[in-house]
Every structure is written in structure tokens, then in C-alpha cells.
Amino acid sequence: PKKRKLEELGFHDSPYYRIREAVASLRGRFLQVRTPNP
Incomplete structure (x- = not known):
């Protein structure tokens, strides 16, 4: 899936x-x- 690929590319570390x-x-x-x- 696309999301998993982004995580593999280190998307979580991106600004x-x-x-x-x-x-x-x-x-x-x-x-x-x-x-x-309350």
C-alpha cells in the first residue's frame, strides 16, 4: 500500500x-x- 511505502521511506521523520x-x-x-x- 502507498501509506506503508511512505513509512518505509522515513515519512514519519519528515517535517x-x-x-x-x-x-x-x-x-x-x-x-x-x-x-x-463536569
Whole structure:
């Protein structure tokens, strides 16, 4: 599969992947902060 090939090429170490990961984690924190805790 295409995804596996990208991983073999070291796609996880690419800056683009790291930026996506950071954005995803920031979005998760933002949603957590925005949601009121019971």
C-alpha cells in the first residue's frame, strides 16, 4: 500500500509529518480546554 511505502521511506521523520502531528495535538488540547469539565 502507498501509506506503508511512505513509512518505509522515513515519512514519519519528515517535517511535514511532524507539523501535522503538532497541529493534531494542539487541536486536541484546544478542544479539551474549550469543553467544560463536569
